[in-house]
Amino acid sequence: MEYYSSHISNLIEQLSRLPGIGVKSAQRLAFHIMNLPKEEVNLLASSMTQAREKIQYCKSCFTLTDEEFCPICRNLRRDQNQIMVVENPRDLAAYEKTGKYEGVYHVLHGAISPMLGIGPDEIRLKELMQRLQSQEVQEVIIATNSSLEGETTAMYISKLVKPTGIKVTRIASGVPVGGDLEYIDEVTLLRALEGRVEL
């Protein structure tokens, strides 16, 4: 791309490394950025570095946050006895948008996948079990995706938790098979929550 200046080529290359952004989109974004006022570009750039700088895992639920405990775990109105287990923070966000779930979460940061070589130790499962021992919990709602990995993870968690006597439920398969939670509409998400069955 020597017909672009080196700085633009560099920016296009950096942008095209982002997920879902090909070379064409990266070009489009780069030229858009070149046309923004300098202050806005600085704001965009610093929002990235600052967020990345401050980010940490919530010490209770392990979602990404910028304080020791996330806003949901700190919220005294949330039911600490009910823990919804999700694969990642985007899935947490998807359930939060329904506005109807009043418990707290546990973010695994992945799912068990023999194909990709991701075992139970690679996700935040140990932390979930520690949490169940150290605090009083009445129900664990497994809301992993309805994919092969998600189902495998759900079965695995269910087997781990059941001996403790804590109730384990799985969100209903109102969620389409193979579907990714973050792209599903709120009504379906709620239907799945209501229809959860004990495992």
Added chain:
Amino acid sequence: MEYYSSHISNLIEQLSRLPGIGVKSAQRLAFHIMNLPKEEVNLLASSMTQAREKIQYCKSCFTLTDEEFCPICRNLRRDQNQIMVVENPRDLAAYEKTGKYEGVYHVLHGAISPMLGIGPDEIRLKELMQRLQSQEVQEVIIATNSSLEGETTAMYISKLVKPTGIKVTRIASGVPVGGDLEYIDEVTLLRALEGRVEL
């Protein structure tokens, strides 16, 4: 989005302002960025601010570059007597990729659009006319898009340039190479028929 930390919410908001990036994509990008090593995030951020900082218009063809004159205008092997007029630097890049065009360019940064209130003074037309007066030019090839705005701009430029005696041409429009006739719109089919050449 108070269930995200303020820094993540801020980043998502900044990203979702970019063209073609909705809230869902912005979320996905933000969490991808949160999972990158800090150094890579700093690299991405600084590639934006640096490119924006250094960017300027080429003093000859007005494409975006980081020096006084762009690499194409500086290249002595390029034919300075042939100027291809394009709407934006991406269109310039599209023709450069063919590797066959040996002339230089003129980047308008837009097209005339009565609908959007963009007149001839809002694009780099005056600069084109000044260029035609100050340097010897044999041909102006108009390669604006084949949209309403692009055609309007082409007609306008043609009327301006013709009195100077310089040859004005327009890139052909017709059926794309490899294109299947049954999937091509009627306007293009008619244009291809009108533009037929003797074999």
